Amino acid sequence: MTNPAVADLIARSNRLGADPKNTNYAGGNTSAKGTETDPVTGEPVVLMWVKGSGGDLGTLTESGLAALRLDRMHSLVNVYPGIDREDEMVAAFDYCLHGKGGAAPSIDTAMHGLVDAPHVDHLHPDSGIAIATAVDGEELTKKIFGDKVVWVPWRRPGFQLGLDIAEIKAQNPQAVGTILGGHGITAWGDTSDECERNSLWMIEQAQAYIDEHGAADPFGAVRSGYEALPEAERRAKAAALAATIRGIASHDAPMVGHFTDVDVVTDFLAGEKAPALAELGTSCPDHFLRTKVKPLILDLPADASVEDSIARLKELHEAYRADYAAYYERYATEDSPAMRGADPLIVLVPGVGMFSYGKNKQTARVAGEFYVNAINVMRGAEALSTYAPIDESEKFRIEYWALEEAKLQRLPKPKSHQGRIALVTGAASGIGKAIATRLAAEGACVVIADLDLEKAQAAAAELGGTDVAVGVAANVADEAAVQRAIDEALLAFGGLDLVVNNAGLSLSKPLLETTEKDWDLQHDVMAKGSFLVSKAAAKALIEQQLGGDIIYISSKNSVFAGPNNIAYSATKADQAHQVRLLAVELGEHGVRVNGINPDGVVRGSGIFAGGWGANRAKTYGIDEAELGQYYANRTILKREVVPENVADAVYVLTGPELSRTTGLHIPVDSGVAQAFVR
Structure with missing residues (x-):
């Protein structure tokens, strides 16, 4: 059963953290003190629960708290070796922990444990830090708050700062909090509600004083020519600069942008x-x-x-x-x-x-x-x-x-595609969706591009929030539409690393029934579409100077001459040769270009759902429901190919293991001897 003090602390923390005027994401910490029964002695013990290292107030749960025995926290004062060695006290917090689990105590733990108040908040509100960073912050603190808030000169967070604030509270019983020079605010209260009221009062009082007494033009006169451009113009310029700036920010290590x-x-x-x-x-x-x-x-x-x-x-x-x-x-x-x-x-x-x-x-x-x-x-x-x-x-x-540095070293090892930004065309369903899903699972940021914007956005939402994936409209046969999609990718994640040319369709017809319109449609979407996407993406990849990958989802039909399939197979052969041509041309920029030749991907395939399956089944004289197994039976491995198998190939080709491979076509067809590439 959750201790009432803990329940109040979490509720208070979530309320404070939900409003950005109170504190920034993952900034600040809160605490509460209360009594529980020691399971070893059966006696009551006074504990302090405090937000642990790296947590966020707005989303804090009980698992994000560190629980410490208050008597042992206070005993640390007796072994404190002085400010020159105060960092050693962080390790000592571990010897004050009560029970198993919970979060690691943060550097601010001493502030909460040593201040003699049942509830303590330490926050980073903009209004409070404005006072804390003013050259005359101490005088402003007195003007704004009187004797209810006390100024604390800048001191690096740590044990000594906790001692300083504890002494200030002891010497100023009328005070409800402090302004920490250059840093933020700390407030306290006898109850959780009182502590929250005191925090909010300090924040609101500071902002009200700024609003009433502040200059109208704190940043000085507006510089002629430096005003914001009209929205469409500034976003177009942002997209045009994004690849360059991402390259600048990623000189030492690849970065994702916002x-x-x-x-x-x-x-x-x-x-x-x-x-x-x-x-x-x-x-x-x-x-x-x-x-x-x-x-x-x-x-x-x-x-x-x-x-x-x-x-x-x-x-x-x-x-x-x-x-x-x-x-x-x-x-x-x-x-x-x-x-x-x-x-x-x-x-x-x-x-x-x-x-x-x-x-x-x-x-x-x-x-x-x-x-x-x-x-x-x-x-x-x-x-x-x-x-x-x-x-x-x-x-x-x-x-x-x-x-x-120790906190950074504790971070989990990044996934294989963390920091990489991928754009997958035709990704609202089928093979494209499976590819996008796999890349996101491996840590990539994914742009799902599809002719149907609503479906693209829905597919992106399934992968998580906009920090993971976004959906954009993309008619790959339209050069302007392709550029808009690339620009949206650049604005969403700051750059581009990995492009998968997957958008496609097929009409299964023999030569004499294939119309010029059939031919043009398939070549526009796949041959021309892949060319337009690769061209627009290559410009960003080259400007970033970070290398990258372009993947073509071609087909077994690019090398295999099957019946009743002239338009589709011809355009797939076009795509296959684009792989070779671009591998040669873009290699000097570190951009690898590879292809994947799937076959018989029936389940989840948008192409098969669009009537292609029925036509192919008719060609082979079988029921459409038997098509997947028919394709599997004619392969060497006798195993059906599903979209996730193609996604696996994309993952391998774009991961670290094949970093020296370009111009390659990988068959994902369970083995079709007639389609062996080499």
Whole structure:
């Protein structure tokens, strides 16, 4: 049975975490203290439940809490070796845990355990951090809150900060919380409801003061020519720049991207103070750990051409890398972790918006959300005073903190396709859907492109949220429609790594019954369609300079001369030779091009459901229901081929095991000797 204190804590945490004005994703932590019976002694024991490391308040459950004995937490004060060795106390938290399971205690555990209050919240609200990062934050704290909130000068999170806040509470019994310089807020209460009220009061009071007393133009005058472009124009420019910027962010390691053009971002970039503020970087540890200490900002107006913007972005990237390396060298010590990469995680383009990056889509999206938080913080601080983030030496101490490095090392090993962005045509059903499903399961971000937008979106929804897959409309026989689909992929995930030309149809007719319309339709969709998709995708792949894969789902019929199948087989032969041609042409860019020749894929096949199956069954003189087994019986292995078998081949061809293979056709047909490629 859940302890009432735990139930109240989870409910409070979920409410606070559901509203972004209270705290950012995975930011802050909450706690409650209460009594349970010790199963060993049968005696009551006072425990503290606190959000564990890496959890998110909005989605917190009981399994995300760490449970610690409060008496043992307090005893740690007696063995605390001092601030120079305070990191050792994190390991000591393990000796205070009560029972099995639960989350790992975070660095903020001491803050919650040492503060003498039954309920404690530590949050990262934009309004509170705005006060915390103002150059005169201490004076503003007194003006805004009187003696109910006490200023705490910046100190890196840890045991000493917990001692400091505990002392402040003891010396200020009238106080309900603190502003942590450069960082956030902490509030407390005798009940869960009181603690939540105090947190919300601090957040709302800070925002109300900013709204009433803040300057109307905290980012300065609007720079002429730097205003947001019209929506269609800025999104078109964003798509045109996406591959270049993704390549910039992925110089050291492949990254997935996220794009946003919300007003918060474009208004900031239009202000005359934007370049200087961006250079100062973020302040709250949660912010800069996910966005790096500062972004890369393009110093050209909104109407700069795509070509000029690309050229300048590449120049700025070199300067950014040199600057970051110098930052690392300034503060690194012998025991510092190795530099994790010198590429930006946030790239700002005036008039267009913000590109943010991470090892997966969620991380990239959250990084962007954090930088929006940072913009809001700068706005509030500049509206009242002057934005003054913590010193970069302190940022380095946190970014390359041994405890932070240990957290990164505990992350699970990435899946084979994590960080890869795939576009699969004809993916709302059949073979294409099976391919998209397999790639998503292996960690890829997937764009499901299909002639039917509703079906594409429904298929994407089955794979998860938009951090996993999106559905787009794509008539592969229309060059403009193909480019729109590629652009949507670039805006959805920041780039493109893997393209599967799967869209297809077939009309089974003998030569004399095959019309010109039949011929053109099949060649438009498969031969021409594959060409158009590969051409549009190749432009992005080459610009990114990250290599990539193009896969053609051809057919056994590309090499086997079967009856009553002139148009379909001819266009499949066209696709098969495109594989060879593009493998030669794109190899110098690290792009591998391979093909798969399936046969007899009846179950789940869109082509067979469209009448092809009935026609082929008639050709072979059997019932349509027997077609799958008929195809299986004529193979060497006597095994039916299903869409998932083709998906397996795509996975192998695009995974790490065949990284030196290009120009290959793999048969997935259970063995048809007449169709052996070699």
